[in-house]
Amino acid sequence: MTASNEAEQNQVGTADPAAASSEGIPLLPQDETPSGSTELARELRRLRGLVAGSVYEDVHDAVRTVRELADHLEAVGKPVRPKDYGTWGTPEHIGANPAIGQRNPVSPPLEPVVFPDATVRADLELGIEYQGPPGCVHGGIVALLFDEMLGLANAASKSVGMTADLRITYSSPTPLYAPLRFEARQDRVEGRKIWASATLHAGNTLCASAEGLFVEPCGIRDHERSRPIEG
């Protein structure tokens, strides 16, 4: 086995995308939460990859440890319920998001950057916990990430919209453990209707493309549209 094959074999879970995007301006705040929740989610992402991506002889000790941890967090945490979410883009809203949420171990997380023309880009690698076909990213995960990227492209253009129609063309399998690049942009706005489109590439290969229609919810206040995303 070559050194690079060995590294590939030993790779478990999704790579930390922290250093992925070296261009553009981060669209979301990068701050660690003072409470340590961001770090906790990062360690749980590692665990998620290890559990989904390895087989073990005996993990009963680990089960007890994790159960104690869950009992502890349940006892000391203050649940954030959806009804508490006052506005779009607040830390409470974004932190639990399954695609970009820094507090959510399910999220890769995407770390989008925005360019002067309001194009939004995210570079990442996805590990085995996102597998659909053998060695490939699950199509539903691709759809989730497209939906988020389109929503972020709208946010970068100061719009907020609910997904009304999302069309995805899967052109080529999306490989696991390969550098992936999402790019999204808002195409046009007519009244409350917003159109946005996006692509997903692995290297030079187009894996999938997406087109979405978003509808601005009635009653979004004007100041919400141009408010920066807080967390």
Ligand SMILES: CCCCCCCCCCCCCCCC(=O)SCCNC(=O)CCNC(=O)[C@H](O)C(C)(C)COP(=O)(O)OP(=O)(O)OC[C@H]1O[C@@H](n2cnc3c(N)ncnc32)[C@H](O)[C@@H]1OP(=O)(O)O
């Ligand atoms: C910048 C500040 C901070 C921002 C911070 C950002 C946070 C960071 C980003 C987070 C990003 C999250 C990205 C995830 C986004 C989701 O996950 S959204 C969840 C999934 N989507 C849903 O649950 C939507 C469910 N559907 C609905 O709620 C309603 O059907 C809708 C979409 C709001 C539309 O309802 P409505 O407001 O009553 O609108 P309605 O009058 O029926 O239609 C308006 C127009 O849209 C058309 N339309 C409506 N639906 C459709 C459709 N399916 N197909 C075609 N046309 C349609 C109508 O024909 C009508 O057209 P016109 O007659 O005006 O030409």
